[in-house]
Amino acid sequence: MELLKLIADLIVTPLCKIINHSFSTGIFPDALxxxxxxxxxxxxxxxxxxxxxxxxxxxIFDKLVEKLMHKRLYxxxxxxxxxxxxxxxxxxxxxxxxxxxxxxxKIKETIDNKKYGCGIFIDLRKAFDTVNHxxxxxxxxxxxxxxxxxxxxxxxLSNRKQYVFHNGEASNLQPITCGVPQGSVLGPLLFLLxxxxxxxxxxxxxxxxxxxxTNIYYExxxxxxxxxxxxxxxxxxxxxxxxxxxxxxIDKTHFVVFHPFNxxxxxxxxxxxxxxxxxxxxxxxxxxxxxxxxxxxxxHIDNVSTKISKTIGLLYKIRYFVDIKIxxxxxxxxxxxxxxxxxxxxGSADETLLNRLLILQKKIVRxxxxxxxRHADYSFSPSNPLFYKLEMHKIYDIFKINLSKFIFKCLNKxxxxxxxxxxxxxxxxxxxDTRSKFVNIENSFMTKTLFIPTARTSYYGxxxxxxLGPKIxxxxxxxxxxxxxxxxxxxxxxxxxxxNYK
Numbered sequence: 001m002e003l004l005k006l007i008a009d010l011i012v013t014p015l016c017k018i019i020n021h022s023f024s025t026g027i028f029p030d031a032l033x034x035x036x037x038x039x040x041x042x043x044x045x046x047x048x049x050x051x052x053x054x055x056x057x058x059x060i061f062d063k064l065v066e067k068l069m070h071k072r073l074y075x076x077x078x079x080x081x082x083x084x085x086x087x088x089x090x091x092x093x094x095x096x097x098x099x100x101x102x103x104x105x106k107i108k109e110t111i112d113n114k115k116y117g118c119g120i121f122i123d124l125r126k127a128f129d130t131v132n133h134x135x136x137x138x139x140x141x142x143x144x145x146x147x148x149x150x151x152x153x154x155x156x157l158s159n160r161k162q163y164v165f166h167n168g169e170a171s172n173l174q175p176i177t178c179g180v181p182q183g184s185v186l187g188p189l190l191f192l193l194x195x196x197x198x199x200x201x202x203x204x205x206x207x208x209x210x211x212x213x214t215n216i217y218y219e220x221x222x223x224x225x226x227x228x229x230x231x232x233x234x235x236x237x238x239x240x241x242x243x244x245x246x247x248x249x250i251d252k253t254h255f256v257v258f259h260p261f262n263x264x265x266x267x268x269x270x271x272x273x274x275x276x277x278x279x280x281x282x283x284x285x286x287x288x289x290x291x292x293x294x295x296x297x298x299x300h301i302d303n304v305s306t307k308i309s310k311t312i313g314l315l316y317k318i319r320y321f322v323d324i325k326i327x328x329x330x331x332x333x334x335x336x337x338x339x340x341x342x343x344x345x346x347g348s349a350d351e352t353l354l355n356r357l358l359i360l361q362k363k364i365v366r367x368x369x370x371x372x373x374r375h376a377d378y379s380f381s382p383s384n385p386l387f388y389k390l391e392m393h394k395i396y397d398i399f400k401i402n403l404s405k406f407i408f409k410c411l412n413k414x415x416x417x418x419x420x421x422x423x424x425x426x427x428x429x430x431x432x433d434t435r436s437k438f439v440n441i442e443n444s445f446m447t448k449t450l451f452i453p454t455a456r457t458s459y460y461g462x463x464x465x466x467x468l469g470p471k472i473x474x475x476x477x478x479x480x481x482x483x484x485x486x487x488x489x490x491x492x493x494x495x496x497x498x499x500n501y502k
Contacts, residue, residue, distance in 0.1 A: 001060055019065055026151030032062035034173070035162040035181065056162070056182030066185035069152070073145070074189060082143050084196050085418055089211030090188040094416055096287040097344055099210045101406070102418060103217070103286075104345040105465055106206070107258045107295055110219040112461040116259055118226050119291075120216040120234075120271065121284050123252035127212040128187065129179040131194050132245045133157045136180075139193055156186070194244070201236040204229060210287055226257070227269040234273045250274060254281050261294035261459070289342045295460070297349040301356060304338045308360045311335050316367055327368050328390060335364065339398055344406055347399030348463040357395045365390055388501035397497040400472055401490070403465065407473050408489050411448065422466055423473075424451045448481040449474055 004011070022028060039052040074092075077083050083091065088099040103119070110117035137154055145153065160176040180187035180194075188211060198214070199207040208215040218233075220226040241248060255271055255278050271278045283292040283299050290300040311334045319327055339357065347354070365371075365386040387394060393401065409415045410422050426449045450470035455461025462468060473481065477496065483489040 004060060015061075015064070019068060022065065023069070023152060024148065026148035026155060028065070028152060028156040030159060032059050032065065033156075033160040034059070035160070035176070035183070037162050037164045037182075039164065039166055054164075054182070056184075058181065058183050063185055070185050070189060073186070076145070077143075077189075077193075080144070082196070083192060084199050084207070084209065085416075086199070086207055087192060087196070087209045088416070089209065089213070090192060091416075093414060096210060097342060097406075098416060098419070099208060100287055100289055100342050100345045101465060103208050103215060104291065104295065106217060106219075107291075108460045108464050111258060111260050111295070112456050112464070114456075115219045115221055116223055116226055116257060117217065117219045118230060118255055118257050118269075118271075119284070120230070120255040120278065121253065121286055122214040122216060123249040124212050124214070125247045125249040126179075127195075127246060128182065128191055130246060131180050131191060132178055135244060136190060136194050139197070143193065143196075153190075195246075198240060201240045202233045205233050213287060215286065223257070223265065223267055223269055227271070230271055234271065238273050248273065250276050250278065254279050254284050256281055256284050256291070256293050258293055258295065260457075261296060287342075289345065296353075297346040298353060300346055301349060301353045305356050305360060307338050308335050308357070312360065312363055312367070315364065319367060319370075324368055324390075328392075331364060331368075331392070339395060340402070343395075343399050344402050344465070347395070347403065348465075348468055354395055361387075361392070361394060365392060384501040388498060391498060393494065393497060400497065401493055403469055403472055404476065404493060405486065405490060406465070407450070407469050408483075408486060412484075412486070414486065423470060425449065426451045448478075 018029075036057040038055045038057060040055050042051050042053050044051040078092075086099075086102065088094045088096070088102075107117050107119070136157070137150065140153055141150055157180075160181060161173045162176055163173050164171040180190045191211065195209070195212070195214075198209075204218065206217040208217065216237075218226065218230050220229065250273070253273075257265060257269065257280070259265055268280065271280075283290055285291075290297075290303060292299050311330075314334075315327060315330060318330075339361075362383045365383055366381070368390060369386050371381045371386060406415070407423055410419045413420055450473050452470045452474070453464075453467055455464060455467050476493065480489065480492055480496070483492065
């Protein structure tokens with residue numbers, strides 16, 4: 001890549017002609033279809049081939065061509081709203097956090113409405129590697145990709161080859177007959193199109209997808225209906241998988257029945273696919289977050305606490321050999337990511353659980369500032385000045401910052417369209433058409449005050465992002481809420497919360 005940058009001025013014109021010729025003729029160069037596969041050991045015995053992850057390396061020129069086609073294809077899909085609305089993987093302005101927020105919000109609403117929810121977490125076996133080229137090209141044609149563009153994709157997928165490189169030795173070239181190219185730019189987007197019609201199998205079930213990580217959700221008033229309806233709909237999923245030549249990893253597919261923490265399940269339900277029972281669990285790890293059946297977040301916070309505790313031991317050992325700046329860098333590298341990831345969904349957990357993380361944070365700021373020695377009365381020095389000195393935020397404020405940023409993005413249409421209507425500005429405060437009514441409407445619009453919906457339960461309803469979020473948002477200074485830049489908003493909010501530690 002460094003060499004290409006140095007000679008970019010010399011090769012840009014012929015390269016441009018080659019790429020334009022490829023697009024116009026619908027032919028992808030065979031020289032760019034060769035993949036170099038490097039096996040990386042994941043763990044366990046090195047004699048077992050299943051313990052290796054194949055990393056596919058492609059030509060740099062191939063990636064340049066793919067990026068240009070990816071931009072054209074993606075713009076076409078977005079223009080015509082072709083991709084499934086709840087597909088959060090490999091799309092602009094999407095992330096795992098958005099997928100988690102959407103799913104957990106639905107679960108809270110289900111429990112708040114006195115219903116049972118069931119989440120089926122599907123695991124597809126080697127999904128990217130088993131995509132059928134003929135079926136994929138048929139779907140591209142269905143979505144309007146025809147003519148020379150379809151010919152180009154047909155050429156792109158056909159006659160591909162790969163070889164394995166290990167310990168300085170290369171194997172013979174072998175043909176690739178199925179799957180989207182690993183390590184490619186276009187591969188993930190083509191896979192999204194391949195499974196894009198999956199949600200069409202049922203008008204009852206709800207689908208939430210992050211690439212091949214699929215969550216199927218259904219809610220009902222009782223467990224009998226839940227079991228009956230889901231089993232009926234899973235037969236359609238079975239048919240879809242057979243037609244599309246994809247297979248389910250039944251051993252890694254699980255389901256969880258969500259219910260209130262104070263209302264245990266009176267019976268077990270059985271869900272089957274391929275005439276095999278799907279295993280039920282009290283919790284499931286989805287997109288890196290452990291979601292339990294009562295949405296208490298106890299297990300996830302336990303896991304985060306364990307990871308942070310191990311890092312604290314490391315920080316204690318090295319603090320005498322490095323300065324504060326380096327330890328702070330280690331904190332933001334080894335601790336902060338665990339506190340930050342997915343906090344929009346689990347940051348509303350019970351205070352008793354979050355206090356465990358706050359205690360660990362206090363240990364860290366005290367060890368950085370050498371204030372971890374007890375006084376005569378066995379007490380420590382106050383931690384607030386230390387948080388302020390180090391410019392580090394407590395767990396509660398990290399939650400406030402990230403939920404507020406999410407609301408800011410929703411109000412400014414910086415999120416997927418699903419979230420654009422989640423938060424509404426307060427528009428009518430009086431029932432009658434009085435002069436003060438219109439003044440309040442104008443003030444509401446100017447200060448971006450949000451309407452706070454009512455909730456049925458305190459444990460679930462009041463913790464909905466749609467309920468708790470507006471409360472936190474309305475507590476922010478009005479001038480901060482009307483900020484036009486997400487970066488300025490983020491910076492100012494952090495400073496406001498930091499100044500509270502004085």
